[in-house]
Amino acid sequence: MEHPSWAHINLPPIDYQSISYYAQPSDKAKYESLDEVEPEILETFNKLGIPLEEQKILAGVAVDAVIDSVSVHTQFRDKLEKMGILFCSFSEAARDYPDLVKKYLGSVVPYTDNYYAALNSAVFSDGSFVYIPKNVRCPMELSTYFRINAINTGQFERTLIIAEDNSYVSYLEGCTAPMRDENQLHAAVVELIALDNAEIKYSTVQNWYPGNKEGKGGIYNFVTKRGLCKGNGSKILWTQVETGSAVTWKYPSTILKGNNSVSEFYSVAVTNNFQQADTGTKMIHIGKNTKSTIISKGISLGKSSNAYRGLVRIAKTAENARNFSQCDSLLIGSQCAAHTFPYIDVHNNTAIVEHEATTSKIADDQIFYCNQRGLKTEDAIALIVNGFAKEVLNKLPLEFAMEAHKLIAISMEGSVG
């Protein structure tokens, strides 16, 4: 396979030989106490309102094994196990539930899918595994946030979520806190499988290190995420807030195979300084009466570039399929760029497909109005941007939504003046 070149991003060639493909999650703490952590990071934690104990874990401070969050974690796990829900790391799943892993792994994203999926399939060492049995509604938001041991699963992560008939699960990935990871390249693969009438809600908040103000360093985030609405009446919802990474390249997609299946995609991507994002979704309608909605909001600041790239394909078999896409871009500053590349392929005459997009900047009179009422220009812009992204942020689970609001304000800091 050759390295793909179609994305609207610029990056130096990656030396695949210099990457370490397996890193044992280290038990050794990076810091002895919070005082040693960089004050800049702590300040961000405080702005986001993250509790002190969690701050320690996130920053990599040595944590006593009996602190609250760990016991909470085990408590949750017991409760889930009683309901038959499996939620564990991938290595445990491969050991304990080999049949399920064998049946579903690679069934949505085969190793031949793309360059990075092949790389991930070849070298992935761990990740998350979720299995929801029939007729079970998962009572809480499952999150990698609780699974402390999974934070350092490395750069080639694999997630597999299976929702059996009539089940429901909401899964959160990532967290709002800035992750100072040393790894340059992240190539994860996420596979979702929803059977009859099952619903999977997958939310991502990504705030990895975006590089410094001169555009040096930062993480390359090349992720393949795909869901399969396998059963009739199944539903997959993607929500993502992307503020981090130097280069983001991800297209959470859904294959709507079951009849009457539904998929929705909500995304906010904020790029600042020299960040580049080429992100969007693919909705492949195969089943009858399938519906999809795409709402994508791109905000570019500084010298960044933000692209939406999406595909809506209505196959011949997809009678009465319906799609609505809306992609809005906001440009703040004269050095940034916003692009929209939608692909619409319709092969069925009963389908209705709509796409609309706008690109504009914040109107001066809006800012003037806020200034007049005593808001600083920076606060006014944060307010307007939050309003712009509200439609998407509201789809996030509550506590995440609160943090995401603050996160967007923080990502924009220092860029307006």
Place this chain on the structure above:
Amino acid sequence: MQTITSYIHHIQQQSNNTQAKQLFAEYEAFPIPTKRLEDWKFKDTQDWFTSLYTFTPPSKITQQQLDAAIESLQFDALLVFENGLYHNSFSRPNSIASAITNDFEADIPHCTNKFECASLIGAQSGAAIHVAAKHEKQHVLIVSFFQGNQSYSLQKNRIYVHADSHIIITELQISLSDEPIRINHSVSIKCMQKSSCEYTSVQHLGSKTELIQTISCLQEQESTCTISNFPISGAYVRTNVYVDKIAPHSHAFLHGFFFPAAQEHFETYVEAIHNAPECETHQLYQGIAKDTGIGVFSGKLHVAREAQKTNTTQNNKNILLSKTAKIHSKPQLEIYADDVSCTHGSTTGQIDNEALWYMQTRGISREAATKLLLKGFITDVISKVSNESVKNAIMKALENKL
């Protein structure tokens, strides 16, 4: 019989023109379009380069054929071509419209694709329209006929509109037989300050005729350019439209209607480049696909950093009339300036059932109601054509297809 590459290679070797040599180098630099390339993925055009063709077969057209083609059209000047060669006896040139005489001009623009290069080097003739400053508006009609088994025709039109002058040009491309014919056509338009140019291109081609044309326009300050294309019939018709704005306040209106039926395959690729501030581009492309017809629209808008206060719209609406027809739509925006207002919209669907029902309750048959709605849909685009006789002729041709 020879391939296009050997044909144009021969031409550029014979002429001692550096321009031809430069164009040939450009031609060689472009890769042969394959389905793996994003802009050529819907149709395999390999055989345009690998197969053997007869170039410029002898003339055969008659006065009757010409009369039938231009029957109801009004015009001030008429230029007739056959297989890319100028037809002296049938044409009615005037002071502004004639055929290209000197082979290569000083300011040939850079090619945008391999086909355009080939036609710029290989074409023996084409329309040369040179509108002097402050010339009053005229309507020039270009009629190009094509025939000959396994023939390959090259043609280039060159249009230069001086400051403060206006022109309307309509080009009809007609193939007279059902033999396999390839047509490679390029049009370069240059609009100077405060000028306007309206270019309408209509294709009536046979079921085995394939055409690829490139219409590129360079716009100076306060110029207005309107480019419309209406493929009525043909096996494969691809129109590439490039509009490049190099000075402020230049506006472009780009329209098109494609109606692929049976095995037809129509593509329109539009690229509007804004390099100067305060320009506008408005695109309206609509399509109806039936039987196993394939329609492709790809529109790209590029707004450079300097092009502040740009205002653009891009609209693509499609209707599918059968289960086997296909529509591919790709409206794209690439924006590097912040003080702009750019919107685009694309819809693909079918005829509104409620509107049909409404008309049926008022005693109109379902069939008649469908026709009426489709006619209305077509009129949206056709109404942009300013010459009444051309407008009516296109409307009539599209209605026949319904």
